[in-house]
Amino acid sequence: MSQTLQVDVWRGGADGHYQTFEVPHREHQTVLDVVTYIQRELDPSLSYRYACRVGMCGSCAMSVNGKARWTCRTHVKRVVEHGRLRLAPLDNLPRIKDLATDMAPFFDKIGQARGTFVPTRTRHDPFAAIAPDSPARASIDEAIECIGCGVCYASCDTVAWNPDYLGPAALNRAWTLMQDSRDAAHAERLLAVAGDAGCHACHTHMSCTERCPKQLSPTASIAGLKRLALGAALKGEL
Amino acid sequence: MTPRTAARLWALQRLSAAYLAIAVLVHLATIIYAIHGGLSSAEILGRTQGNLAWLLFYASFVVAVALHMPIGLRNVLSEHLGWRGRSLDLAMLAVALVVLGLGAQAVLGVFL
Ligand code: SF4
Ligand code: SF4
Ligand code: FES
Numbered sequence: 001m002s003q004t005l006q007v008d009v010w011r012g013g014a015d016g017h018y019q020t021f022e023v024p025h026r027e028h029q030t031v032l033d034v035v036t037y038i039q040r041e042l043d044p045s046l047s048y049r050y051a052c053r054v055g056m057c058g059s060c061a062m063s064v065n066g067k068a069r070w071t072c073r074t075h076v077k078r079v080v081e082h083g084r085l086r087l088a089p090l091d092n093l094p095r096i097k098d099l100a101t102d103m104a105p106f107f108d109k110i111g112q113a114r115g116t117f118v119p120t121r122t123r124h125d126p127f128a129a130i131a132p133d134s135p136a137r138a139s140i141d142e143a144i145e146c147i148g149c150g151v152c153y154a155s156c157d158t159v160a161w162n163p164d165y166l167g168p169a170a171l172n173r174a175w176t177l178m179q180d181s182r183d184a185a186h187a188e189r190l191l192a193v194a195g196d197a198g199c200h201a202c203h204t205h206m207s208c209t210e211r212c213p214k215q216l217s218p219t220a221s222i223a224g225l226k227r228l229a230l231g232a233a234l235k236g237e238l
Numbered sequence: 239m240t241p242r243t244a245a246r247l248w249a250l251q252r253l254s255a256a257y258l259a260i261a262v263l264v265h266l267a268t269i270i271y272a273i274h275g276g277l278s279s280a281e282i283l284g285r286t287q288g289n290l291a292w293l294l295f296y297a298s299f300v301v302a303v304a305l306h307m308p309i310g311l312r313n314v315l316s317e318h319l320g321w322r323g324r325s326l327d328l329a330m331l332a333v334a335l336v337v338l339g340l341g342a343q344a345v346l347g348v349f350l
Contacts, residue, residue: 047344092270188318194241200248225246 005080007034009046010088012113013095018086026081030034031071032060034085035099048099055213061154062099063088068154069083070213090154106150106169113170113198114189120182128182136179143176143221145214152208152218164197168208168218171199178228190225190232199225240328247309254306261299286348293349300341308334 004026008018021038032050039046050060055073062071064079065086076085078160121128130137152168153159159167166174174193177183193199199222208218232238239247272282277302286292315321 075282158317191241194240195244196322198241198244200244201313224246229245230249231243233242235248238242238245 004083005034006084006132007038008084008086008110009035009038009099010095011046011098013097016095018088025036025076025080029076029170030073031062031064031069031079031085031087033064034076035071035087046099048098055127057145058149058206059147061090061151061213063090063154068151070149070151070212073213080141090150092154092156092159101150103150106153106167107148109166109170112192113166114185114192115170115173115177117180118149118183118185119186124154136181139224140176140179140212140221142216143172143218146172146216149213149215151211151213154205155211156208157205158201158203162197162201165201166193166198168202171202172216172218172221175224178225187232187237190238192229193225194229194238200231202226204234207212212216240292251309254302257298258306261295261302264295265299276309283348287350289349293345297342300338300345303342304316304334304338307337 003025005023007021007023009021010016011019021042024031025032027119032053035046035048035210038052039048048060048062050072052059053072055070058070061068063069064071064074064084065084066080067079068090069079078237079085087099089095089101093103093106096102131230132138148169148171150169152172156165156168158165159161171193174189178186178189183189195201202219202222204219204223205216206219209216209220210216229238301324311333312326312330316326
């Protein structure tokens with residue numbers, strides 16, 4: 001293990017450059033540890049985001065040696081190349097400063113995909129009973145674990161090619177709600193996620209599935225939406 | 239384009255792809271057979287002219303290509319050239335009709 005890491009860090013917004021820092025290489029060090037070391041010891045003006053440090057909040061994603069990753073759970077030794085790390089803000093999102101991107105388009109698209117639950121009952125009604133092993137509930141066991149980190153969105157070529165494309169996370173979220181029997185907006189949501197900017201734009205590249213740190217498969221969720229959309233189109237309900 | 243049309247085009251492209259996967263193999267096998275057997279053009283015409291099975295196979299082949307190709311081309315053009323909207327849809331409709339016309343001409347040329 002070499003004693004120091006050469007870390008190239010993106011500085012600035014859309015126009016910027018890489019600045020190289022030397023950081024001591026430690027056992028069990030994460031990429032987030034490296035960024036935090038730079039900010040605390042070398043340059044306090046470095047901007048970046050994190051909150052939980054344990055892979056729950058989804059705020060620490062960055063591009064590490066060209067691939068989007070959650071930095072708090074990425075060990076340096078797994079990704080370092082010839083003693084170097086190259087850190088940049090996530091692709092496919094506007095850059096604010098240094099390693100911080102503007103996540104607004106990502107979250108806006110979850111809204112456009114009708115990613116909000118629309119209740120069928122009020123607080124005065126009894127709880128809905130959902131059998132854990134019912135097919136609809138079982139089909140979203142994984143998909144509901146999304147932490148909204150944006151890694152999939154940054155890794156998707158279709159997002160890069162078609163800026164209107166809702167992207168893997170928003171469609172994955174829509175899929176979980178389409179399988180939720182308590183939800184009242186299935187028809188409107190299917191309309192929102194079908195078409196050229198929605199599930200039909202997905203090329204099934206599976207970059208999202210390959211890179212998702214939670215090992216979810218947005219690709220499978222999107223395929224589910226395509227099946228639902230086709231069924232509805234054939235019945236004339238779309 | 240409405241979501242309904244998009245969903246239908248998507249299905250048509252998948253269906254035509256599945257059909258073409260088989261049809262292309264049959265087509266290649268036919269070509270190799272014709273060449274290896276050393277058939278002359280007169281002999282080939284002798285087999286294709288008035289052959290209804292041959293006509294149906296190649297007519298369906300042409301229809302599948304005329305459906306499959308413009309739908310895919312539409313995606314390529316919108317993603318890589320940023321061409322979107324009605325002008326693109328109409329242009330792709332024109333491409334489909336041209337492919338259909340050329341294909342029909344080729345098929346009928348050796349059937350009639
Ligand atoms: S499978 Fe679909 S959503 Fe995932 S990376 Fe590919 S195009 Fe994007
Ligand atoms: S699907 Fe995976 S990669 Fe995408 S936002 Fe959710 S957790 Fe992150
Ligand atoms: S800091 Fe919360 S997921 Fe990495």
